[in-house]
Amino acid sequence: MLIKKRPSWALSHSDVTPESVYLDRRRFMGGMVAAALAGAGVPRLVDAAALPIQGESLEFTAMPGFSTDEEKTPYEDVTRYNNFYEFGTGKGDPAQYADEMSVDPWSVIVEGECDRPGTYALEDLVRPHDYQERIYRLRCVEAWSMVIPWIGIPLADMLKRFEPNSRAKYVYFETLHDPDQMRAQRSLFSTIDWPYQEGLRMDEAMNELSFMAVGLYGKTLPKQNGAPMRLVVPWKYGFKSIKSIVKIRFQEERPKTTWEMIAPQEYGFYANVNPEVDHPRWSQKRERRLPSGLLSPNWMETRKFNGYGEQVAHLYKGMDLTKYY
Ligand SMILES: Nc1nc2c(c(=O)[nH]1)N[C@H]1C(S)=C(S)[C@@H](COP(=O)(O)O)O[C@H]1N2
Ligand SMILES: [Mo]
DSSP: OOOOOOTOOOOOOHHHHHHHHHHHHHHHHHHHHHHHTSSSOOOOSOOGOOOOOOBBBBBOEOOOOGOOOOOOOHHHHHSSSSSOGGGGGGGTTTHHHGGGOOOOSOOEEESSSSSOOOEEEHHHHHHHHHOEEEEEEEOOOTTTTEEEEEEEHHHHHHHHTTTOOOOEEEEEEEEETTTTTTGGGOOOSSOOOSEEEEEHHHHHHHHOEEEEEEEEEEEEGGGGGGTOOOOEEEBBBBBGGGOOEEEEEEESSOOHHHHHHHHHTSOOOOOOOOSOOOBBOOOOSEEEEEOOOOOOOOOOOOOOOGHOOOOOHHHHGTTTTOOOO
């Protein structure tokens, strides 16, 4: 049974700001260690201490037309400040525990309304494609954001190979469900009814921005970021970008998605980044761009569709985005 507990990131508006203040206070009092434990972006006083970029190097083509030239979020923050509830709700939990998940070998079940269903080995899914690098903004519904250099392939290129048929109106994705490897799935008090599930309307999935990432910062994905393969949908709140995918299903009906199932009045299926539609318990007008601290909280205005309106606004023409949030 799903226990409807308030997720740690579903904080009330009055909780959200004090939390970052609280983390900063700890940083001042406890110094570097406390800050590292809090996971809220470690102050980089000594650059030489920077975390080396982990993983196997990948060859890729830079895609300047699909990349922001904003300053990239440092590797440390991208890989130590995560949401991956399968490993715990703390921002530092995924970096600490995702290593308990094995990602090799990895296969993905493809099913539903398509002519090429089957079980595909990861290599067969990605090998026919050339990798691209896309530097995208990632805006979490919790009102923090990052700029991440992803490596991967356009989602449309992968999905077309399965030959979806005319009844395929939506595509559903599912994360690995294995309590032996994912410690929070063993918890009796979990917020989430596992596995983590997400979905897109077919035209959203086929949009040129939708990306299947297998790496970041030029190397294979760290496990905490959703190895070996995760979705990246940059104009939507981060929770749509599902990690460690093991199932892809084409379907006629709109899939039920994890956060929508937990709190439908707060998290919708569409989840387009939208400063004009506040979360019921906090504002979505601004975001904290990581790294963020007390002296430089780095607040900035949130942009509609996370700044990708030119590429995606047409998908929602005529839709009331306050209703379809
Ligand atoms: N399977 C799974 N995917 C997930 C999540 C999760 O808890 N489980 N969290 C989502 C949320 S809320 C965000 S903001 C992003 C964070 O991605 P990152 O940790 O790589 O920055 O992953 C998304 N994908
Ligand atoms: Mo998120």
